[in-house]
Amino acid sequence: MEFKPLARFIDRITSWRIPWAEVVVMHRNETVFRYRNGYADLEEKTAIDDSRIFNLYSMTKIMTCTAALQLVEKGAIRLSDPLPDYLPEYAEMTVRKTLPDGEIALEKAERAIAVRDLFTMTAGFSYDLGAPSIREVVQRTNGKVPTREFAAALAKEPLLFEPGTRWNYSLCHDVLAALVEAVDGRRFGAYVKEEITGPLGMLDTSFDLTEEQRSRLAPQYEYNDALGKPVRKDGNGYRIGTEFESGGAGLLSTVSDYVRFLDALTNRGTSPDGVRILSPAGVDLMRTDHLNERTRADFNWEHFAGYGYGLGVRTHISKAGSGSLSPLGEFGWSGAAGCLAIIDPDSQLTVMYAQHLLNNQEPYVHPRLRNIVYACL
Template sequence: MDFKPLSQFIDRITSWRIPWAEVMVIHRNETVFRYRNGFVNLEEQTPIDEGHIINIYSMTKIMTCAAALQLVEKGTILLNDPLSAYLPEFAEMTVRKKLADGRTAIEKAERPIRVRDLFTMTAGFSYDLKVPSIQEAVRQTNGKLPTRAFAEALAKEPLHFEPGTRWNYSLCHDVLAALVEAVDGRRFSTYVREEITGPLGMRDTAFDLTPEQQSRLAPQYVYNDELGKAVRHDGNGFRIGTELESGGAGLYSTVSDYALFLNALTNHGTSPDGVRILSPAAVDLMRTDQLTEATRGDYSWDHQRGYGYGLGVRTHVSQACSDSLSPVGEFGWSGAAGCLAVIDPASQLTIMYAQHLLNNQEPYVHPRLRNIVYSCL
């Protein structure tokens, strides 16, 4: 294996507009390559090191879906159950519909939201955190907005389409976290810690940081085209309540820590040390394409060509369309600041890539990085 092209790519993008980048490649449970370059703090010119913690944003979704799949394995929930069986606030939903004359009407939903719809982004939600019901719930909870209160607020808003009829990237996995809480009885963060991160030995992955961890939180940036440089932009805009444990975008982690979780999925749900978080059957279900004839057209991001959408993850379905060197069945997701997960059971390959830039250049960086890794094996 010669990973020189991969290190050259990291050098190139960190000399371009990304302040720092790091990649970790695990093959057959061995770390075969790890490389980082750039400055974690541009103002102080501090080189990036292993201990820095980042917002992983939407890569939280993979863990949220794994947590909920554990409940499926236990028989506590079924994917085809109505969501209202566990979260009764979703029993009587309305839908915003466009009439023939161009006007918009709010009508009673004809179809129930099912648990499956939360996994597959087909519930009818949007990603708008500024809707009146959510903003009112923030005020009523004095800025805390616990996870269950968030779901209760969202349920008051009309859906954007009938559940199951379209795909829309949305707050589905935040509601999925509330579902885990309602069914299990523990706070979502407690459930994740006791059932996933704790058993896997992930000490730096959490929704809230200790003072010591806070001291290792990497500065976050956004690239300013007018200034021609990255400027500081800290904070997580998806964390709109101090007690909201966002199943869609709320986790902090490190490259080393999150790679432990990703590699367990690569191993069909069991870590190299024998810690099982999911069954092989559940992992295979997670990476099975769930798009239908009705929803496939909505999943139209250009850099996801050749990929379907499983239970909270992209999943490779066509090499003829994807321009990807990875095999069919490779899966994963990414985050708003640019991190990327590649999980490939067939090749026994795990890739954890990280950066901390909000306008992240994902369509350029991620497909190239993935192809370079496979070319180096």
């Protein structure tokens, strides 16, 4: 294995527009390469180090789907179960439909949202955190917005389509976190800590930071094209309440911490020291392509060509379509500030890439980084 091309790529993108970047490559549970470059704080010229905490954003979704899959494995829920069995507020949903004359009408949904629809982004939700019912719950709870309250508020909004008929990237996994709470009884963050991060020894992964951890939170940036440089933009716009543990975008972590979780999935659900978070069958169900003829056309992001969508993850289904050097069945997800997970049980390969830049250049960086990694093996 020779990883000089990967180091050169990190150097190139951090001299381009990304303030800092770090990558860890694990093979057969051993770290075979780790490299970082750039500044955690551009103004202070503080070099990036391995203790920095950053926003995972949508890479939270892998953790949320793992938590919910644990409940599937325990027989507490099934993918085919109607969501109203656990969250009664979803019993009477309406769907926004466009009539032949162009007018918008609200009609009663023909079928209930299924648990599967939450995993697979086919429930009919949007990603509109400014919807009237969401604004109302923020005000009514004095800015707390507990996770269950968020889900109850979202149920008041009309769906964009009949459940199960289309794919739309949305707030599905935030509702999935509320489902975990409803079924298990613990707050979602407590469940994650006690069932996943705690057993794996992940001490720096959570929805809320201690004072000491806040001192290690990396500044966040957004590239300003007019100025030709990154500008500071801290905060998580998806964290709309102090008690909202967003299953879709709320976790913070470090590279060292989150790679432990990813490697357990690479290891088909069990960490190198024997902590089991999922069964091999559960991992395989997660990385199975769950798109069908009706939903596949909606999963059309250019940099996901050749990939299907599993239970909260992209999953590689066509080398010809993707042009990727990774094997079929490689899976993972990414986050709004640019982090990336590559989970590959067949190659026994885990990659955790991190940066902290909104408008993150994901379509450029991620496919190239993945191909460089596999070419280096």
